[in-house]
Amino acid sequence: MRVFIPCDAAALAVGADKVALAIAKEALARGVDLKIIRTGSRGMFWLEPLVEVETPEGRVGYGPVSIGDVPGLFDAGFLEGRTHKLSVGLVEKIPFFARQNRLTFARCGVIDPLDLDAFRAHGGYVGLARALSLGAAQTVAEVKASGLRGRGGAGFPTGIKWETVRTAAADQKYILCNADEGDSGTFADRMLMEGDPFTLIEGMTIAAVAVGATRGYIYVRSEYPHAIRTMNAAIGIARREGLLGPSLMGSTQHFDLEVRVGAGAYVCGEETALLESLEGKRGQVRAKPPIPALVGLFGKPTVVNNLISFATIPFILEKGAAAYADYGMGRSRGTMPVQLAGNIKHGGLFEVAFGITLGELVNEIGGGSASGRPVRAVQAGGPLGAYFPPHLFDTPYDYEAFAARDGLIGHGGLVVFDDSVDMAKMARFAMAFCAHESCGKCTPCRIGSMRGAEVIDKIIAESEVEKNIALVKDLCETMKFGSLCALGGFTPYPVLSALEHFPEDFAPAGMPVAAE
Amino acid sequence: MTHVWDSDKAEDIIAAHEGLEGPMLPILHGMQEAFGYIPEAVVRLIAARLNLSRAEVYGVVSFYHDFRREPAGRHVLKLCRAEACQSVGSEANAATLLRRLGLGWGGTTPDGRLTVEAVYCLGLCACGPSALLDGEPHGRLDAAALEALAAEAV
Numbered sequence: 175m176r177v178f179i180p181c182d183a184a185a186l187a188v189g190a191d192k193v194a195l196a197i198a199k200e201a202l203a204r205g206v207d208l209k210i211i212r213t214g215s216r217g218m219f220w221l222e223p224l225v226e227v228e229t230p231e232g233r234v235g236y237g238p239v240s241i242g243d244v245p246g247l248f249d250a251g252f253l254e255g256r257t258h259k260l261s262v263g264l265v266e267k268i269p270f271f272a273r274q275n276r277l278t279f280a281r282c283g284v285i286d287p288l289d290l291d292a293f294r295a296h297g298g299y300v301g302l303a304r305a306l307s308l309g310a311a312q313t314v315a316e317v318k319a320s321g322l323r324g325r326g327g328a329g330f331p332t333g334i335k336w337e338t339v340r341t342a343a344a345d346q347k348y349i350l351c352n353a354d355e356g357d358s359g360t361f362a363d364r365m366l367m368e369g370d371p372f373t374l375i376e377g378m379t380i381a382a383v384a385v386g387a388t389r390g391y392i393y394v395r396s397e398y399p400h401a402i403r404t405m406n407a408a409i410g411i412a413r414r415e416g417l418l419g420p421s422l423m424g425s426t427q428h429f430d431l432e433v434r435v436g437a438g439a440y441v442c443g444e445e446t447a448l449l450e451s452l453e454g455k456r457g458q459v460r461a462k463p464p465i466p467a468l469v470g471l472f473g474k475p476t477v478v479n480n481l482i483s484f485a486t487i488p489f490i491l492e493k494g495a496a497a498y499a500d501y502g503m504g505r506s507r508g509t510m511p512v513q514l515a516g517n518i519k520h521g522g523l524f525e526v527a528f529g530i531t532l533g534e535l536v537n538e539i540g541g542g543s544a545s546g547r548p549v550r551a552v553q554a555g556g557p558l559g560a561y562f563p564p565h566l567f568d569t570p571y572d573y574e575a576f577a578a579r580d581g582l583i584g585h586g587g588l589v590v591f592d593d594s595v596d597m598a599k600m601a602r603f604a605m606a607f608c609a610h611e612s613c614g615k616c617t618p619c620r621i622g623s624m625r626g627a628e629v630i631d632k633i634i635a636e637s638e639v640e641k642n643i644a645l646v647k648d649l650c651e652t653m654k655f656g657s658l659c660a661l662g663g664f665t666p667y668p669v670l671s672a673l674e675h676f677p678e679d680f681a682p683a684g685m686p687v688a689a690e
Numbered sequence: 691m692t693h694v695w696d697s698d699k700a701e702d703i704i705a706a707h708e709g710l711e712g713p714m715l716p717i718l719h720g721m722q723e724a725f726g727y728i729p730e731a732v733v734r735l736i737a738a739r740l741n742l743s744r745a746e747v748y749g750v751v752s753f754y755h756d757f758r759r760e761p762a763g764r765h766v767l768k769l770c771r772a773e774a775c776q777s778v779g780s781e782a783n784a785a786t787l788l789r790r791l792g793l794g795w796g797g798t799t800p801d802g803r804l805t806v807e808a809v810y811c812l813g814l815c816a817c818g819p820s821a822l823l824d825g826e827p828h829g830r831l832d833a834a835a836l837e838a839l840a841a842e843a844v
Contacts, residue, residue: 183812183813183814183827184813184814184816184817184827184829186826186827187814187817187820187827187828187829187830188817188829188830219816219817220816220817222817355813356810356811357811358772358773358774358775358810358811358815359772359773359774359811359815360811360813360815361813361814361815361816363813364813389711396719396756397768397809397811397812397813397822398812398813399822399825400827432710434712434715434716435715435716435719436715436754436756437715437718437719437754437755437756437757438754438755438756438809439753439754439755440810451715452712452715453711453712453714454712454713454714454715454740454750455714455746455749455750456749456750456753457753457754458753472711472712513815513816514816515774515815515816515818516773516774516777516778516815516816516818517777517778518816521815521816521817522816544778545778553773557772557773557810587774587815589773589774589777589815590777591777592777595777600773600776603773603776607772607810610810611810613753
């Protein structure tokens with residue numbers, strides 16, 4: 175009898191450990207023989223803690239379970255998959271789950287994250303074996319053909335970046351995973367590290383084979399202690415099994431990797447600040463060029479990719495580039511693990527082919543707001559992303575379509591707000607957050623964000639509103655074009671989108687909003 | 691959690707990490723774990739051992755929000771203030787708690803029991819408002835649940 179309970183931090187945050195303990199105790203008291211397997215999360219967070227029971231028909235779920243529900247679940251016969259008020263039926267038939275295209279997250283929530291046999295039984299390390307037999311150039315060609323673009327937000331073609339590093343001549347090259355997932359509304363990196371860490375290790379190892387690198391680092395933010403623990407444990411297992419170290423899978427290829435922990439600086443998610451931080455310095459942005467692919471970590475050619483980009487590589491090598499490129503629209507190939515967050519009824523991770531509309535994601539999949547009030551705004555792409563009003567919900571989820579509407583998909587986060595939101599406050603927060611996190615290297619970001627928050631304060635205080643709105647817009651132009659990196663450069667997105675789509679929140683009560 | 695300054699221990703922490711590429715952050719994390727904050731003596735020690743100026747080490751310590759210059763309370767409650775938690779009412783709940791405790795962000799109760807800090811995203815954005823209490827995650831913290839959590843830390 176096998177019962178599956180997540181050990182994902184979000185599940186733990188709502189009591190998964192207590193539920194697991196209560197189930198184990200209840201089973202003992204009743205003399206029932208059962209095995210509890212801790213998994214990652216399926217990503218349906220409104221159902222967490224979600225308890226799954228293995229039945230001949232498949233895994234049947236119950237959620238959200240609290241410790242008080244446990245005796246009742248036993249009484250109802252949940253171990254045979256019988257009905258209970260918390261039944262959600264076969265987990266993989268839940269519409270939220272069934273509608274997804276789980277490629278990158280195929281194993282997340284299914285297996286014990288540290289069970290290497292289970293990982294292999296679900297296709298793990300087939301991709302690396304293929305990369306080793308293809309060789310470097312062919313592996314890069316495969317990644318290029320898949321159309322995969324950087325999932326951190328910039329959307330740069332991964333294969334082209336790899337080709338640059340592959341053809342660079344150097345005595346040392348590095349593979350660097352950016353797991354400094356600081357955007358509010360995103361948790362895909364965390365879920366994958368906690369739920370399927372070997373996928374990341376395999377993806378980074380394939381990258382190492384493809385470009386001829388021997389050392390790798392995963393830079394994880396300190397706010398993710400559980401992910402750090404799981405990742406370190408998985409690396410230890412991979413080393414023992416010859417999947418990291420001097421002879422990868424018995425070949426002559428050498429690669430090893432290490433977790434490094436950030437220290438609470440959002441800007442270190444910017445790749446050049448991340449390089450500085452890993453080198454032991456203040457996380458200040460570097461001017462580009464030179465690009466990190468040529469002059470990266472310790473001045474050596476470095477593949478810096480987002481975690482999700484690396485974690486998608488094993489699928490591409492296992493199933494082939496075409497299998498991945500078959501999904502998607504336009505120049506956005508494959509899938510995106512969209513993260514539905516904030517004030518949303520069905521929040522969680524929804525991996526889907528590009529092309530689905532924002533409205534489908536928020537209203538159909540996400541079920542609208544959690545509060546039951548009308549959805550008023552959705553911030554797409556984290557604190558540097560634009561606020562979309564419902565009249566733009568027809569925007570397809572696609573890098574170019576979002577850019578065409580002055581937005582960005584970023585790392586795939588969507589934060590939903592109901593009609594109680596004050597968009598002037600959110601615009602002010604965007605500036606204040608930028609001021610708080612600015613690395614200080616360039617003036618538009620360091621000073622501009624500070625002045626921006628002050629000017630929005632004046633608008634909120636109804637002081638010379640029109641003049642100050644014009645000033646904020648002007649300041650945003652300066653930040654957009656004058657900043658060194660995306661922190662100062664993209665902070666105008668939430669500010670300008672709030673001003674454009676929600677002007678009524680910036681006008682004194684009763685005053686008509688001037689047309690542009 | 692009592693953290694007593696111990697220069698031998700500090701030397702050991704440096705020795706355990708100085709062979710790494712870019713050992714600075716691992717050393718600082720080790721120090722904060724051992725002593726609860728980054729004592730001034732640590733800055734001098736690291737500078738000497740890594741052949742850096744004290745200004746360079748101080749520059750790193752002061753850049754990162756994680757590194758404390760003085761000890762925190764016995765318990766540390768990190769409340770998320772980022773957008774996803776704001777959308778479900780985190781700011782009002784936090785303001786109520788801070789007012790009741792008589793604290794500002796980053797403040798410690800006079801009895802040294804609890805430090806309340808701001809954090810910008812814990813990756814628990816679909817079950818907010820969220821927090822970390824001594825490193826353990828907590829979600830769906832409405833006003834009552836937050837008060838109960840803060841009371842738990844004794």
